[in-house]
Amino acid sequence: MPGSSQKQYHAKQNRRNFITGLLFLSPTLVIFSMFILFPVFFSFYLSFHKWNMFSSSHAFVGLANYQRLLTDPEFWMVLKQTVMYTLGTVPLNMIIALFLAIALNKQIKGKRFLRTAFFTPVIISPVAAALIWRWIYDPNFGLLNYATGIFGIPPVNWLNDSRAAMIALILMGVWKTLGVNMILFSAGLQGIPDTYYEAAEIDGAGRWSKFWNITVPMLTPTTFFIMIMSMISSFQVFDIVYVLTSGGPMGSTKVMVFYIYEYAFKFFEMGYASAVAYLFFAMLAVLTLLQVKYMRSRSGYEAL
């Protein structure tokens, strides 16, 4: 029977293909199962348990962890500060980055140097970067107070004043990630066809008119992508907080990941820390979805 042997042949071939496919994927699958897939589910499970890492006791507590975090004033303070950091860095960062990208897209001298200069903070280690800024923010001998002093601004105790510390963190955060957004905006700008501008010039459009009517709308998908990515990454800030302020003074720069870190790896309350992490995850997901929906309804662009 030629038909059935052909079927058999196909079945065999399919099985072989499947095995080959799995073979090529196996190293990745093993690592992913251990450190991504299992953890995603297990931290959800953990969030309903009281689980101390080193004592063998772990009990199901239902929603108690979630209840606890919602009634913990520190959690709300940390959430507020994380949002403040995000609102402080993202818009400022994006405005400067857009300006830089537009400027670097023009006839300007020393483009290569400028691009390198703005990008360098991105690639260096956050720990070293935060150390440098600790020195710059030094209240007595720091460069920043000296520079602002030239303009007659009184010295600020940047890292030991609970209001100034958040500003210090935001300034450093903008400095550290500006280059990423500059590059992304540049890529977006290069994607706008020159013919649009040429046509507008023939119609007698001015510089601002071209900016608002061509650059801004054409850049919407890029802007939107940058906004989501920047918000997600500023929500997750940790390294620079740890080194620059250690969450202080008096908890005024304690952000979400710092809070999770403390509960998980200082107090070893894995259940509670997982609940915080999951709530955090949910918030990020909702935030992203809302933005996607909003952008779709507004512009009709398939941005993501």
Next chain:
Amino acid sequence: MRKMNMYNVKRFGKSALLHASIYVLAFITIVPFIWMILTSFKDMGDIFAYPPKWLPEKIQWNNYVRAFEAAPFGRYYLNSLFVASVVTLGQLITCSMAAYAFARLKFWGRDVLFYIFLGTMMIPYQVTMIPSFMVLYWLGWIDSYQAMIVPGLASAFGTFLLRQFFMTIPRELEEAAYIDGCSKFRVLWQIILPLSKPALATLAIFTFMGTFNDFIWALIVVNSEHLRTVQLGLAVFRDRYITDWDLLMAGSVMATMPILMVFFFAQKYFIKGITLSGIKG
């Protein structure tokens, strides 16, 4: 004639303003680096001079010697280089294998798996961090090189990046090889990978930078001094030498130099990686 001149003057003015503002911004951006390097060569007198002195009276190479004496930076370096190199090499292997499967092999469930892969890129690391730590604890790997290396041996981003690149390679080359009886593995190794050098370089540089600069994971899983990476060592150093800015800046220079060097020589790969992923460094 006069109108023409006015136009030129206005244009020149605008261009000058643009140049001035962008160069001022660039200066502000790189001042911290210059300040770090200059401080690392100053003695305490110069460091605590007010108003600040830009250049050191006498270059203090000794600061670096003292930093090496105060903490085993040599050991930290070796640890960082070792961990980052193994992770990078490992990811190049695992990601190119997985990317090949997704780009070229046809098998049941491939597309579903691929979407799951993409989906994992959206999961914030805080969610996986705690159970990953527990997995390492159960394996008895806390405070070891494995703890820093093994979780980094696969990457959804890397797989995706290479898969997109592999898809652009024409299939004819491979088909000829299959007719000659080549195995799939040999095709990947001898045909696809040599053609994918730019993508591999981008992935290698990104992974190396990410691992070399990693802080939080090393902070969580490593305790012993002899296992500390440069970043972890530097953070501990900060707690001990709170205002010894000469030592701290010498340490910072050491912690940033390797990546800065790679960056200056391979800038285009950094830019490419950023454009592809939009991730922060």
